[in-house]
Amino acid sequence: MAPSDIELVERARNGEPEAFRDLVVRHQRRVYAVALGIVKDRDLAWDVAQEVFVRVHQHLSECRDGAAFMTWLRRITARVAIDVLRKERPSRRSDVADVPEAVLREAAPGVLATALGTDPQETVLRRELSGRLTEALGQLPETHRAILVLREMDGLSYEELAERLSIPKGTVMSRLFHARKKMQVLLAGYAGIDAPGGGSP
């Protein structure tokens, strides 16, 4: 019933502003969510989302395939958010709180799995952690944040992440591992889980 993305793209290309507006409204929440995950600042994420759609409009004529539209939109979102991050880096570096490596070594694997149980969708703890997710993401160094968000939100493969971030595949894998580990330590802390033998971050 609703027009497809490519129909809206086609109509926007033919000069229908309402079609383009529909396209923005359809995808804005997801674009904003990815931008927020990467840049962590709500107002900056708003600016990123707007810039993404302005760029989409500038290049509408290059999009001819409906399936490719989402890939293209995700690519532009990642590009704009990472560019903004790089531009903002000098003033924002100081507020990144790194989790000490010692804590990573001490944190007991498996405690979150035990606390969250086997049916994670239903637990109160999961909802609570989901509510504090952006706070936890904000504690990660920006390189870890970007890679984790792109992997989790867009499901990018190691190769795609390597290409998108211009880093080797091995670096992608190790960064992802460290990003996840830090998230786990932070979330365990929010959940009040004491890792046996571990200190608090």
Added chain:
Amino acid sequence: MRCAGAAPLLGSLPGELDPTEEALLRAHLSTCPSCQARQADLQALSGLVQEGLLVEAARRDLSGLADGVMARIPASAWRGAPTGPIGQLLSFLRRHRILAAASALAPALAALALYLYIGRTAGPGPAGLAIEVTSEDLAAIVLETSDGPVILVGESSEGT
């Protein structure tokens, strides 16, 4: 393979590792309780980043975002859009597509209604739903359920 080498491979997507890495990881996992526990942590937290970010995005009123985007696109970009009274009428009809479609189809619908009216024998009215929604600047979506229609305004909830 040791834990230091296996751990970064744990969060891979199916088919993402090359066959050698996959075999080494499988062998390591079968004998290492720590990496099994790490794997369980990853599974327990799977989807949480997406969930948390979408929840956070859902909290924010994004109704002004599209206006900001449209304001940044120069009017000349909408070359196909005619101006003047006819252009305004077309623009109105675009914004109220259901009305426009209903108007265009009105004669045909009237004829059909008449046909049904004359054609049916005495009995209750049509059991089907007739829905007409107009919204000035929000997208309206109609979900049809077994108990009746649900009319939503705002963006389509692409899985959110």
Added chain:
Amino acid sequence: MRSIWTAAWVAVVVLACPPARAADAPVQARIRVLQGFRQGTPGLPPGLDDLRAQLSATAYVRWEQAGEVQSAMQPKKPVSVPLPGGESVTVTLVESRPGAATFEVNAPASRTQSRVTVPPGKRIVQQVTPERGGSAWFVTIKAGG
């Protein structure tokens, strides 16, 4: 030939107009005001259980009822339903027939107007405000009780 067409058009006009008596019948309607939340413990209060099929089709997970109006609605006589916060929604019975009632819902807060024909026993659920802060207001209308 011309007179045949004229007669046909007269027949069209006469037959297309529903009988006046049926169109004037009042309709007992139950209008409830609901608030839907995108977050929170998913669930419906017991009083909203009859709406489960419709409410669960939306992305809102938690629901609360904030008001209710029961009215013997007369055609073309609008009923104003207040929303918490000072806004209101106007519900008008446009037409009622034995097998169906047509309602018009005018929601100025979302600048949305709908005209829906439903058979008895079915309900209309309509969002009447845009989503703000993860929640939105809805009205639900059930004709005939």
